[in-house]
Amino acid sequence: MIKEKRASDVEKILAKYPSKRSAVMPLLYLAQEEYGYCNDAAIREVAELTALDPTEVKSVVGFYTMFFEEKTGTYVVEVCDDLPCALRGADAFVRHCEHKLGVRAGETTPDGKFTLRTVMCIAACDRAPVAQVNREYHYSLTPESFDKLVDDLK
Amino acid sequence: MADLINLTIDGVPVAVPKGTVIVDAAKKIGNDIPVFCYHPKLKPVGMCRMCLVEVGTPQIDRNTRQPMLDAEGKPVIAWMPKLQTACTTPVSEGMSVRTNTRQVLEARNDMLEFLLTSHPLDCPVCDKGGECPLQNLTMAHGPGVSRFDYEAKQHNAKHVPLGDLIFLDRERCIQCSRCIRFQDEVADDHVLQFHERGRHMEIVTFSDPPFDSLFGGNTTDICPVGALTTADFHFKARPWELDNTPSVCMHCPAGCNISLNTRLETHTGGHEIKRVMPRQNEHVNEIWICDKGRYVHHFSRAEDRITRPLVRDARGNLSESTWEAALQLAADRMRGRKVGGIIGDRLPNEDAWLFGRMFREVLKSAAVVMSPAIPAAYADIARTYGVGKDTDFKQLGKGDVILLVNGDLEQCAPVWFLRLRQAVVDRGARLVVAHDRPTKMHRYAARIDKYELGRAAHWASEQAKPLAEEFKSARNLLIVFGDEKLSAEGARSLARSLANILVESEHAGKANSGLLPLYPHGNTQGVFDALPSGGAMPERVDVAWLVGVGENNALPQSAFTVVQELFLTELTKQADVVLPALSFAEREGTFTSADRRVQRFYRALPALGQAKPDWWIIQELAQRLGAKWSFQDAGQVFGDLAAQNAQYTGLSYELLSRVESQWPPVGRSDLYYGGTVYDNTGGVGARYAAGAERAGFMAAVEWLTPPEADIEALQHLPRVLYQDGELIRRSKVLAGHIQFNETEIARAAR
Amino acid sequence: MDKHVLLRDLDIPDIRELAVYQANDGYAAWRKALTGMKPDEVMGVVKDSGLRGRGGAGFPAGLKWSFLPKDIFPKYVVVNGDESEAGTFKDHQLIENNPHQVIEGVALCAYAVQAGTAYIYLRGEFYEPARPLQKAIDEAYAAGLLGQNILGSGYSLDIHIHLGAGAYICGEETALLESLEGKLGQPRLRPPFPAVQGLYAKPTVINNIETLANVPPIVLNGAQWYRQYGTEKSPGTKIFCVSGRVNRPGNYELPLGQYTIRQLIEMSGGTIDGCPVKGVLPAGSSAPILPVSALDTRLDYESVQAAGSILGSASFVILDDSVDIVWAARKMVRFFRHESCGKCTPCREGTFWALRLYDKIVGGHGSSHDIDMLADVANGMANKCFCLLGEFATSPILSTLKHFRPEYEQFVREHQNGLPNTYGDQLIRDHAISVAGGSVVEVAY
Numbered sequence A: 001m002i003k004e005k006r007a008s009d010v011e012k013i014l015a016k017y018p019s020k021r022s023a024v025m026p027l028l029y030l031a032q033e034e035y036g037y038c039n040d041a042a043i044r045e046v047a048e049l050t051a052l053d054p055t056e057v058k059s060v061v062g063f064y065t066m067f068f069e070e071k072t073g074t075y076v077v078e079v080c081d082d083l084p085c086a087l088r089g090a091d092a093f094v095r096h097c098e099h100k101l102g103v104r105a106g107e108t109t110p111d112g113k114f115t116l117r118t119v120m121c122i123a124a125c126d127r128a129p130v131a132q133v134n135r136e137y138h139y140s141l142t143p144e145s146f147d148k149l150v151d152d153l154k
Numbered sequence B: 001m002a003d004l005i006n007l008t009i010d011g012v013p014v015a016v017p018k019g020t021v022i023v024d025a026a027k028k029i030g031n032d033i034p035v036f037c038y039h040p041k042l043k044p045v046g047m048c049r050m051c052l053v054e055v056g057t058p059q060i061d062r063n064t065r066q067p068m069l070d071a072e073g074k075p076v077i078a079w080m081p082k083l084q085t086a087c088t089t090p091v092s093e094g095m096s097v098r099t100n101t102r103q104v105l106e107a108r109n110d111m112l113e114f115l116l117t118s119h120p121l122d123c124p125v126c127d128k129g130g131e132c133p134l135q136n137l138t139m140a141h142g143p144g145v146s147r148f149d150y151e152a153k154q155h156n157a158k159h160v161p162l163g164d165l166i167f168l169d170r171e172r173c174i175q176c177s178r179c180i181r182f183q184d185e186v187a188d189d190h191v192l193q194f195h196e197r198g199r200h201m202e203i204v205t206f207s208d209p210p211f212d213s214l215f216g217g218n219t220t221d222i223c224p225v226g227a228l229t230t231a232d233f234h235f236k237a238r239p240w241e242l243d244n245t246p247s248v249c250m251h252c253p254a255g256c257n258i259s260l261n262t263r264l265e266t267h268t269g270g271h272e273i274k275r276v277m278p279r280q281n282e283h284v285n286e287i288w289i290c291d292k293g294r295y296v297h298h299f300s301r302a303e304d305r306i307t308r309p310l311v312r313d314a315r316g317n318l319s320e321s322t323w324e325a326a327l328q329l330a331a332d333r334m335r336g337r338k339v340g341g342i343i344g345d346r347l348p349n350e351d352a353w354l355f356g357r358m359f360r361e362v363l364k365s366a367a368v369v370m371s372p373a374i375p376a377a378y379a380d381i382a383r384t385y386g387v388g389k390d391t392d393f394k395q396l397g398k399g400d401v402i403l404l405v406n407g408d409l410e411q412c413a414p415v416w417f418l419r420l421r422q423a424v425v426d427r428g429a430r431l432v433v434a435h436d437r438p439t440k441m442h443r444y445a446a447r448i449d450k451y452e453l454g455r456a457a458h459w460a461s462e463q464a465k466p467l468a469e470e471f472k473s474a475r476n477l478l479i480v481f482g483d484e485k486l487s488a489e490g491a492r493s494l495a496r497s498l499a500n501i502l503v504e505s506e507h508a509g510k511a512n513s514g515l516l517p518l519y520p521h522g523n524t525q526g527v528f529d530a531l532p533s534g535g536a537m538p539e540r541v542d543v544a545w546l547v548g549v550g551e552n553n554a555l556p557q558s559a560f561t562v563v564q565e566l567f568l569t570e571l572t573k574q575a576d577v578v579l580p581a582l583s584f585a586e587r588e589g590t591f592t593s594a595d596r597r598v599q600r601f602y603r604a605l606p607a608l609g610q611a612k613p614d615w616w617i618i619q620e621l622a623q624r625l626g627a628k629w630s631f632q633d634a635g636q637v638f639g640d641l642a643a644q645n646a647q648y649t650g651l652s653y654e655l656l657s658r659v660e661s662q663w664p665p666v667g668r669s670d671l672y673y674g675g676t677v678y679d680n681t682g683g684v685g686a687r688y689a690a691g692a693e694r695a696g697f698m699a700a701v702e703w704l705t706p707p708e709a710d711i712e713a714l715q716h717l718p719r720v721l722y723q724d725g726e727l728i729r730r731s732k733v734l735a736g737h738i739q740f741n742e743t744e745i746a747r748a749a750r
Numbered sequence C: 001m002d003k004h005v006l007l008r009d010l011d012i013p014d015i016r017e018l019a020v021y022q023a024n025d026g027y028a029a030w031r032k033a034l035t036g037m038k039p040d041e042v043m044g045v046v047k048d049s050g051l052r053g054r055g056g057a058g059f060p061a062g063l064k065w066s067f068l069p070k071d072i073f074p075k076y077v078v079v080n081g082d083e084s085e086a087g088t089f090k091d092h093q094l095i096e097n098n099p100h101q102v103i104e105g106v107a108l109c110a111y112a113v114q115a116g117t118a119y120i121y122l123r124g125e126f127y128e129p130a131r132p133l134q135k136a137i138d139e140a141y142a143a144g145l146l147g148q149n150i151l152g153s154g155y156s157l158d159i160h161i162h163l164g165a166g167a168y169i170c171g172e173e174t175a176l177l178e179s180l181e182g183k184l185g186q187p188r189l190r191p192p193f194p195a196v197q198g199l200y201a202k203p204t205v206i207n208n209i210e211t212l213a214n215v216p217p218i219v220l221n222g223a224q225w226y227r228q229y230g231t232e233k234s235p236g237t238k239i240f241c242v243s244g245r246v247n248r249p250g251n252y253e254l255p256l257g258q259y260t261i262r263q264l265i266e267m268s269g270g271t272i273d274g275c276p277v278k279g280v281l282p283a284g285s286s287a288p289i290l291p292v293s294a295l296d297t298r299l300d301y302e303s304v305q306a307a308g309s310i311l312g313s314a315s316f317v318i319l320d321d322s323v324d325i326v327w328a329a330r331k332m333v334r335f336f337r338h339e340s341c342g343k344c345t346p347c348r349e350g351t352f353w354a355l356r357l358y359d360k361i362v363g364g365h366g367s368s369h370d371i372d373m374l375a376d377v378a379n380g381m382a383n384k385c386f387c388l389l390g391e392f393a394t395s396p397i398l399s400t401l402k403h404f405r406p407e408y409e410q411f412v413r414e415h416q417n418g419l420p421n422t423y424g425d426q427l428i429r430d431h432a433i434s435v436a437g438g439s440v441v442e443v444a445y
């Protein structure tokens, strides 16, 4: 229950806005940190905190790509393969990531450690290929540096 | 009107009120601009892009600030470079609109082609096939063939239950959001939303319970494709096989206009109601009905309907008899004896009128009452100080006050909830609520008073004076009240105190002001009006004569019981004579709603077995007891009622069946506009004047002290829409919704 | 001009620190405004400077501020840091490396319109770059530069960061407001415009991060100072994001109108292996591609428009001859297909249909009929969508067809029997891997 476990964060978030509804996204992030993804419990809790119907919260979760509706790996690896990055080899780089992790983009490794996803442009095209691991940027990746990154997390 | 705006559409001039959008202006002159997302009862969103038109405005000379004129003296029109959505663009003075240019026609074709890329085109098996806006508009404006690869189509789930009453077909949905917006804007139950985005966008519910709203069925009427269907109608019939008959719903005091869709059933050999749809009446229910009204119809063809008269035989069993024998037996038992009559408040006016006459003129007895009994204690006050004849809910708004006392408006009169909620939320009327517990209407209240259980009347007598003072400055004062958890005495006291508020704040006898009682059923006022006043039931009678009372725990003791009923109820099983009656769907008649609108309903189904209309049965018995009545049909009975009952003077079947042009128009060839709701061909009815409006009326204030300890009151149930009862029990679709209420005393004892 | 106006971190590496920022004129404009300028005067300077919005539309900022009704409160400032146009990464650098200038700009804007609260809406992926910005906000509060009764002026201002969660459409200002209100990021009907009914239906200014980062130097040095850069109609400096097939991709801050696209590419180290340029996208995926013939177009709003495209957010994606245009167009259409919010029919269905056609073609099953269909689909969408996203989506289709139709024809001729889905890899592997990781951010003037 984020209401209890993260009480001060919840309070701070709610205090930022004149309308509770505005807190729905920040609270969903909080819930996602707690539960790993936006499961039913998370949605119903956020609905209660924002005085919304759970349907409205579910709808927000569904609209935005950074809220996960399914369980993910411990590390969510998001590699950009949009045009600017692809012009600098991102497609091949994604193949490399798939090879390294042993899963296709969109899948989670059997040990539950990594989820590999491809994403649209993440505003770091000058340092392509680029990836985010749990929302932290990793710029100017090479196959070697990616391998090291993964090995360090293992 | 001063603020009419003049414009031309395809060269045709039209004048419409300020704020009208182009689609509606065009509709006025018969130009049906196609729409999908636009709905005249919902806020425009402009998302389907079906209504694109060319729009131009007069070019203004910068120097003179006057419209520029061309060589012929006509204003020069500056056409906007892009097509505009006619559903979101309000009209402006001198505007020019073109709906028939190549550019516009191509855009329509493009939008339809886009929509069809995702559509399954399963019209042959679709519940909406035959009355589908997408189908119709495709025929009118769409591409002849699909250029989209069928193989590439996205296939989505079909028959997805959104709760137990509505199914969603994800493939058919065109993402117009009408259903979402209906639930948000009209019902205020936020149980539907889009999930995902782009082409993956789909309707979901994540509420608990899922799609739970008393109004959900309406979404299936306004869904412009066959994406939403009711569990009740799903795969039951094709729209073109259905006949439709105008009718009136009798399950709550609002008197919604409905249409009964019937079909000949080969397997049973008889006709059946396949679905109940709203029928437009802007005075009453606009184009909405609640789910109870939509689904409760199954009692009309319940398996235990009684089709022949029954008489208790020598061995004490009820066995089939003939009309002649049964009527003769009942009449013989009544002759010269003490007869007590009870008639249910769902019976039509005609039946109640003859029942009343029977007691007044033939049996010469005052032992005749209505079931349930309590409303009779205050219905005269409600009639005297009821809403003015010209009351129009649409006009309630800023400056008006709505006082809601002791009733859960959504549960007691769902459609009034919708209408009064909009008066408050959309148009700024001030809502004051007083109740012993929170209800949905509390959400919109500017002020909330709470009193203890059963103390409504006490609250009212204490608060009446200050409230009257406060409401003096209101433009109009509408007082809605219920009788739950009150004894007859308490309810009368409450009604009287509320009437006093009207009198003292000088709102009595005005349009858009007055009392609006939350009676239990659809003809409580009508039955009360038809019965002789001052009726009372003695504890013991020789013969109890029960007409459509369903369950009733206030029956007199009697040696012999005559029952007129639809089916074998617990009560019927104990009767000595059972006379089979026709349901409302099998006969005609009138109901009087709680706001005193008298409305006709028509015969939609053939008679079942040997069952007869109640008024006919009553007349037969009266004749056997010496009356010289010879009414041939319900219309003649109504004529008699109107001639003898001062309230109904001037009303006739002809007058009641008068139709009016309704805005917005729905249900014509352009179903897409308002949905599959039915146009009103059966008449909009007529409201008779409240006592306080009548010539020579002198308003008076009178205080009735409520009973101090209203213990009796706590026996009563809080009123809920899906209250368990004889009729609702026969609709399987509603099984999960029926509420078996405990009395407060039982609850406390537990 | 030898110093940056916006990318000052390139001149003063530690400018993200409050002390360093303050030692370099930081918050001087803010003090100047609060202690000696009326709100209208601040608005006036910005108006006179001719500063145009850097979020894409290029609308004059001061003019936009002046649309807010004076007598309705509260008012809000909403800062657009959604930065989701493919190839755009300027706001990223600003919030990470020069956050105080962004905050000072937001504060000046809020003061000018008398808003009491500002929300900086950052795309959710800026979770990490949001940290230095939040740290800077905290420092500013601590230093009494934000909060209650700032510097004793009686004026109070709160600034909050709000993170989005992955939706390009939330860069569109009304969708952004919906998102900030906790709803689906779908655009609103206009009118009413945000200036009149924006956040919570209150008067609201929405400006891009870069736009507001211009404000402190303008207020400090005056409109005339600012107008020494750029052209009459496009005054000031602008950050150009260069990405794609160049040797030194990065952010380049240049006076508007002074340089050409060709020069910009040269500053970016030229194309990889000197391969000839094939085309340039001046505003990511959203604006029509410019062919080589347009390389001498000057870098300002008017010139790029005259050349047949839009300067937009100035995110220049450079395509060279090694790039297959059909493949590149597919990537862009895939972007819009992914980002279409679904609200309106033509965008929702059109992007879906168009991508299916591209998949068919790139998958090696296309015909020239499919190429015609692509044009039909795009034309069916054009000028009919609810918001610009749908219109943007037609650009990659229509502009590549316009300039490179023969390449499409050749593609379907040569690829008849299906292609592996690793087609894109083959296409650029040779060149790309050699430059991966080699980017730097260059001082360019």
Ligand SMILES: Cc1cc2nc3c(=O)[nH]c(=O)nc-3n(C[C@H](O)[C@H](O)[C@H](O)COP(=O)(O)O)c2cc1C
Residues within 6 Å of the ligand: C052, C053, C054, C055, C056, C057, C058, C059, C061, C080, C081, C082, C083, C084, C085, C168, C169, C170, C171, C172, C173, C174, C206, C207, C208, C209, C211, C212, C387, C388, C389
């Ligand atoms: C689909 C779409 C995406 C947009 N994305 C952004 C964005 O990421 N960042 C931004 O500042 N403006 C974006 N805009 C422009 C904004 O709607 C708006 O014009 C801008 O924030 C105004 O700020 P400015 O006047 O300072 O440029 C986008 C517009 C559209 C139609």
Ligand code: SF4
Residues within 6 Å of the ligand: B172, B173, B174, B175, B176, B177, B178, B179, B180, B203, B222, B223, B224, B225, B227, B228
């Ligand atoms: S289900 Fe029907 S009403 Fe609802 S969005 Fe889909 S098409 Fe529209």
Ligand code: FES
Residues within 6 Å of the ligand: B034, B035, B036, B037, B038, B045, B046, B047, B048, B049, B050, B051, B052, B085, B086, B087, B088
């Ligand atoms: S956009 Fe006008 S009817 Fe849908």
